[in-house]
Amino acid sequence: MSDNSTPHRAKEYDEEIRRTIPFYHLFHTETIDLVRTLLPSVSVWLDTGCGTGYLAEQALPLMPKVRFLLADPSPAMLDQARGRLARFPSADIRFLSAVATEELVGVVLETPQVITAIQSHHYGGEEVRRLATAVCYRLLEPGGLYVTFENIRPDTARGINISLDRWLRFQREADRSPQAVEEHRSRFGRNYFPITVAEHLQLLRATGFTVVEMLWLSQMQAGFYAIK
Numbered sequence: 001m002s003d004n005s006t007p008h009r010a011k012e013y014d015e016e017i018r019r020t021i022p023f024y025h026l027f028h029t030e031t032i033d034l035v036r037t038l039l040p041s042v043s044v045w046l047d048t049g050c051g052t053g054y055l056a057e058q059a060l061p062l063m064p065k066v067r068f069l070l071a072d073p074s075p076a077m078l079d080q081a082r083g084r085l086a087r088f089p090s091a092d093i094r095f096l097s098a099v100a101t102e103e104l105v106g107v108v109l110e111t112p113q114v115i116t117a118i119q120s121h122h123y124g125g126e127e128v129r130r131l132a133t134a135v136c137y138r139l140l141e142p143g144g145l146y147v148t149f150e151n152i153r154p155d156t157a158r159g160i161n162i163s164l165d166r167w168l169r170f171q172r173e174a175d176r177s178p179q180a181v182e183e184h185r186s187r188f189g190r191n192y193f194p195i196t197v198a199e200h201l202q203l204l205r206a207t208g209f210t211v212v213e214m215l216w217l218s219q220m221q222a223g224f225y226a227i228k
């Protein structure tokens with residue numbers, strides 16, 4: 001039984017996620033690179049669905065003055081994040097227990113210039129994603145930057161099968177158990193709900209962002225950024 005909405009228990013999360021999703025570390029390096037280019041003097045950065053705090057761990061050595069608001073609905077993930085980030089005793093970090101709904105609005109008492117949501121908004125279907133995106137938009141400072149990475153749905157049934165075959169082969173070669181790999185195929189559209197690249201771009205535009213761009217694309221994952 002997992003203790004968050006991913007299939008991985010928080011303690012094993014970091015190792016397992018890298019055997020599950022190709023190029024995972026690039027999601028974070030691409031995000032940080034974009035922030036450093038666009039908003040190098042960001043003072044408040046909210047990471048929603050922060051998981052074990054990997055993004056903040058990578059960003060802090062480069063941007064030590066940023067106040068990080070790390071939000072996640074899973075207490076076990078927040079505990080892992082606290083433990084991981086204890087090695088930055090002088091960093092300004094707040095840990096917030098919240099899902100990206102009104103609950104997040106209730107606990108974020110500042111106005112972030114950057115909000116990131118990496119692989120956190122695809123668990124509950126269309127309405128959850130729409131609401132989470134709207135909440136991030138509302139919380140963000142005008143001119144601020146929103147970055148999201150998500151699993152994506154290829155445009156055709158054939159494309160979905162081809163991409164899933166490639167994805168599952170990656171997992172087998174990364175030594176995931178055959179059972180976990182098979183379960184992964186059955187989770188598509190049942191436990192997580194990918195939308196197409198076009199639908200992602202459209203959702204960000206419809207939410208109100210003025211600049212909407214693709215940041216990164218791989219087999220079945222993509223990154224997007226948007227400016228309020």
Ligand SMILES: C[S@@+](CC[C@H](N)C(=O)[O-])C[C@H]1O[C@@H](n2cnc3c(N)ncnc32)[C@H](O)[C@@H]1O
Pocket residue numbers: 004005006048049050051052053054055071072073074077098099100101117118119120121123128132
């Ligand atoms: C796949 S993990 C990603 C963690 C982290 N962002 C990373 O890059 O490794 C997804 C995280 O999102 C959290 N989560 C799930 N649904 C969420 C929601 N609706 N709003 C905010 N966080 C959510 C989970 O508890 C989990 O920690």
